[in-house]
Amino acid sequence: MAPTILLGQAGDSQILAADNFWTESASKFGSAFIAILVFLAVIGLLIFFADKAPKRGRDVVQLLLFVGPALLLLSVGLVWPAIQTTIQSFQSDDGAFVGVDNFVTIFQEPAGQIVLRNTLVWTILVPLLSTSIGLAYAVFIDKSRGEKLLKSLVFMPMAISFVGASIIWGFVYEYRAEAFPQIGFLNQILLWLGLQPQQFIASAPANTIFLIIVMVWIQTGFAMVILSAAIKSVPTELIEASALDGASAFQRFRNITIPWIRGSLVVVVTTITIATLKVFDIVRTMTGGQFNTSVVANEMYSRAFRLGQPAIGAALAVVLFVLVLPIVIYNVRVLRKQKEIR
Amino acid sequence: MTAVIDPKAPSEHLPLGDPKAKRVKTRLTSRGATIGAIIIAVLWTIPTFGLFISSFRPEDKISNTGWWTILSNWGVTLDNYQTVLFESGASSANLGSYFVNSLVITIPATIFPLVLALMAAYAFAWIPFRGSSWLFVIVFALQIVPLQMALIPLLRIFNSPLLDISGSFTAVWVAHTIFALPLGIFLLHNFISEIPRDIVEAARVDGANHAQIFRRVILPLSLPAIASLGIFQFLWVWNDLLIALVFSGGSVNVAPLTQRLAEFAGSRGSDWEVLTAAAFVSIIVPLIVFFSLQRYFVRGLLAGSTKG
Numbered sequence: 001m002a003p004t005i006l007l008g009q010a011g012d013s014q015i016l017a018a019d020n021f022w023t024e025s026a027s028k029f030g031s032a033f034i035a036i037l038v039f040l041a042v043i044g045l046l047i048f049f050a051d052k053a054p055k056r057g058r059d060v061v062q063l064l065l066f067v068g069p070a071l072l073l074l075s076v077g078l079v080w081p082a083i084q085t086t087i088q089s090f091q092s093d094d095g096a097f098v099g100v101d102n103f104v105t106i107f108q109e110p111a112g113q114i115v116l117r118n119t120l121v122w123t124i125l126v127p128l129l130s131t132s133i134g135l136a137y138a139v140f141i142d143k144s145r146g147e148k149l150l151k152s153l154v155f156m157p158m159a160i161s162f163v164g165a166s167i168i169w170g171f172v173y174e175y176r177a178e179a180f181p182q183i184g185f186l187n188q189i190l191l192w193l194g195l196q197p198q199q200f201i202a203s204a205p206a207n208t209i210f211l212i213i214v215m216v217w218i219q220t221g222f223a224m225v226i227l228s229a230a231i232k233s234v235p236t237e238l239i240e241a242s243a244l245d246g247a248s249a250f251q252r253f254r255n256i257t258i259p260w261i262r263g264s265l266v267v268v269v270t271t272i273t274i275a276t277l278k279v280f281d282i283v284r285t286m287t288g289g290q291f292n293t294s295v296v297a298n299e300m301y302s303r304a305f306r307l308g309q310p311a312i313g314a315a316l317a318v319v320l321f322v323l324v325l326p327i328v329i330y331n332v333r334v335l336r337k338q339k340e341i342r
Numbered sequence: 343m344t345a346v347i348d349p350k351a352p353s354e355h356l357p358l359g360d361p362k363a364k365r366v367k368t369r370l371t372s373r374g375a376t377i378g379a380i381i382i383a384v385l386w387t388i389p390t391f392g393l394f395i396s397s398f399r400p401e402d403k404i405s406n407t408g409w410w411t412i413l414s415n416w417g418v419t420l421d422n423y424q425t426v427l428f429e430s431g432a433s434s435a436n437l438g439s440y441f442v443n444s445l446v447i448t449i450p451a452t453i454f455p456l457v458l459a460l461m462a463a464y465a466f467a468w469i470p471f472r473g474s475s476w477l478f479v480i481v482f483a484l485q486i487v488p489l490q491m492a493l494i495p496l497l498r499i500f501n502s503p504l505l506d507i508s509g510s511f512t513a514v515w516v517a518h519t520i521f522a523l524p525l526g527i528f529l530l531h532n533f534i535s536e537i538p539r540d541i542v543e544a545a546r547v548d549g550a551n552h553a554q555i556f557r558r559v560i561l562p563l564s565l566p567a568i569a570s571l572g573i574f575q576f577l578w579v580w581n582d583l584l585i586a587l588v589f590s591g592g593s594v595n596v597a598p599l600t601q602r603l604a605e606f607a608g609s610r611g612s613d614w615e616v617l618t619a620a621a622f623v624s625i626i627v628p629l630i631v632f633f634s635l636q637r638y639f640v641r642g643l644l645a646g647s648t649k650g
Contacts, residue, residue: 021428024595025442031511032446036453043457051553059469062552066465070458070523071477074484077520081495082487088494133382140379150379152636154386159632159639160625161581163600167607167621168389171396171614183408183614185392217386225640249372278488281583285604300490305588310494317490328486 043069088314102315111294118208119277119295119323122215126276127269129216134223134268139253142231151228155221162218162281169214170286173200204292211293214282219275223268230264231257263334270331277324296320397422397618404615422619436594437602437623444580444598444627446511447590451518451579456572458519459526460534460564464556466527467535468542478531484524492521493588500589509591514598517589518579526571533567534560573638577628599624 046065053061092098106112134154141150157165174184175197182188187197200210234257242252258265280297287293289302296316304313396409400417407415427438466478496517500508507513537560545555586601603624610616632639 021438024439028442028446028511028595032450035450035512035515039450039454039457043461047553047556051551058551059471063465063469063471066461066469066552066556067477070462070527071481073458073516073520074481074523076499077496077516078484078487078492078524081492081499084495085491085493137379137382140375140382144376144379150383152633153383156390156629156632157386159577159628160390161583161600161628163581163583163603163607164621164625167603167617168393170607170611171393171618172389174612174614181407183405185388185408185410188408188410217389220386278490281600281604284583284587285607288608297488297490301493301584301587304494314494317488317493320488320490321486324488325486 085314085317088311089318091311093309093311098311102311103319105312106315106319112299114292115294115296115299118293121208122212122279122295123273123276123323125209125212126215126219126279127272129212130219130272131223131227131265131268133216134220135227135265137220138224138228138231139257142228151225154224157218158221160218162214162279163285165214165218166282166285169210169217170201173210175199175201201287202291207287207291208293211282211286214286215276215279219272223272226264226268227261230261234260263337266334267331270327270334273327274324274331277320277327296323393618393621396614397622399615401615404618405612422615423623426616426620426623437599437620439594440597440599440602441623443594443596444600444624447514447518447586447596447598448576448579450511450515451522452572452576454515454519455522455526455575456568459523459530459571460561460568461556462523462527463530463534464552464560466531468555468560469552478527481524482528485528487524489521489584493584496520497588508589509593509596511596513589514585514596517585518582521585522575522578526575529571530564530567533564537563570638573631573635577631577639580628 046069050062050065089102090097090099092101107116137154141147144150160168171183172185173187174182175187176182176184178197182191182197186200190197201207238256238260239252242256247255278297279295280301283289283293283295283298284301289298294302296319300313300316300320303309303316392409395412396404398418398420399409399412400419400421403412403415403417427441429436462481466474466481497508499505500513500516507516541559541563542555545559550558580598581600582598583600583604586598587604590596590598590601592601592605603620606617606620
């Protein structure tokens with residue numbers, strides 16, 4: 001923006017822009033409204049026809065009308081693309097079959113190895129830290145006064161977008177050269193402790209840890225809420241009985257609470273692991289994958305949509321799928337078992 | 343993910359404010375636990391608090407003094423919000439427009455998949471047909487496909503001359519709808535299939551067909567599940583960055599807040615008077631949803647935590 005712009009002009013363009021803003025917004029909301037109306041009208045028509053279907057084969061027609069739209073969208077928008085991506089991962093960018101070359105590239109080039117290493121560090125640290133801090137917090141505040149408020153404080157980051165969280169933490173990590181006053185809180189703490197300010201985001205390999213902290217900050221609330229519910233399901237008689245037997249708080253926690261909530265612990269760990277494997281927004285917003293911080297999901301996006309390497313991008317998507325697959329299956333099986341028990 | 347939306351035992355899954363816990367108020371925690379809890383609570387709150395305070399400080403104060411010194415470097419202003427929301431120009435934030443985009447994206451992208459998933463879930467649960475169960479298993483299994491697997495070909499489909507919708511609201515709506523379906527169908531099916539058979543049979547005996555049963559019986563009885571899933575989907579779409587980046591085209595006409603914010607973090611990463619206010623503009627809607635609908639939010643979150 002030109003700072004020398006004339007006052008009158010600036011005012012005029014401001015008003016003009018404001019005018020534009022309202023007309024444009026109205027037209028955007030209008031199109032959304034029309035889209036919803038059209039959609040509901042189509043659905044209404046489908047159901048109307050389902051009503052009026054001829055007696056013969058009525059069930060089949062009704063079935064098609066009910067389940068058809070969803071199945072059509074899923075096959076065109078998810079199944080077919082996933083097959084395409086898998087095929088593309090074995091091709092070069094111009095469509096020639098190259099076998100596993102793309103995967104070899106990912107695993108061999110130094111950049112790819114850093115991506116895989118970072119992903120591994122993420123998937124170990126985030127579930128571990130989030131779950132243990134979440135569990136500790138859930139135990140600490142259990143049955144305490146103001147439990148609801150205390151829960152809200154730690155749970156709140158779950159509602160914030162990864163992008164918003166990245167900016168919040170970017171501000172915590174902000175670095176100023178030593179001669180200037182620090183405006184990032186973490187560097188100020190270092191100063192108070194008599195240490196040098198650090199460039200947390202720019203210095204590899206520790207910067208990955210500082211990105212991971214953002215994810216831990218978000219996921220801890222999730223772990224805490226689920227584990228807190230599980231802790232409350234531990235029968236009071238059990239706890240009281242062991243207290244009478246003279247077990248200490250820690251012994252009760254280890255020997256009664258932990259075994260009782262084991263199922264929930266597994267669900268929390270696997271769920272957070274899956275979310276972590278797919279983490280994209282944090283890396284994208286905080287570093288864009290620079291400074292050796294990229295992970296598989298971010299690298300997939302960069303290669304496919306920024307660097308014009310769709311084949312490598314497709315291969316990375318397949319790698320992500322293969323990494324997620326066993327954990328999801330395990331997660332679902334545990335959940336099923338839990339449901340049967342209940 | 344699965345066990346949560348369950349009509350028979352809703353109260354077991356309201357971890358916030360469990361009445362039983364209040365009744366049995368035997369404090370088993372010690373002083374150490376209290377201190378631990380306070381430390382964690384403070385650590386978790388300070389980052390947001392610091393950003394919030396800073397968003398009201400004038401530019402020269404933000405960039406030269408830490409927010410924790412606000413009392414000795416006093417200065418409060420709404421200019422930052424004024425700037426990010428309403429100032430126009432190529433390099434200004436223009437968040438007002440992006441805020442509108444976020445709403446315009448999120449509302450239809452919540453309604454479309456909910457309606458479609460509800461219909462499909464009803465069909466899977468109450469319209470008997472051959473192959474119903476294996477088809478349902480396939481839909482269920484689609485949850486394991488990360489959306490990264492679909493991005494490149496789907497963009498190609500949207501770009502094809504036949505559709506040519508890439509970079510429009512339609513593209514973003516359709517993409518969000520598709521990716522929400524497997525989980526939506528699965529969860530709503532869990533709920534709908536547990537509606538007592540007697541109720542559905544009674545309606546059928548009275549001569550109601552599937553369309554009528556769907557409208558008069560299933561829809562009203564499924565409202566709790568619809569609310570949870572709806573809130574989760576709303577927040578998921580509002581907070582999404584990846585789908586927006588790939589399908590919105592990034593212009594001020596379509597792109598949502600998250601995309602603009604991410605762009606800003608890259609291009610004006612040290613203009614904290616802009617970034618702090620911008621971040622809060624994007625956070626405020628999910629926070630309102632969070633604090634007003636916390637119960638449903640928890641359920642929806644539990645339900646959808648493996649999505650994407």
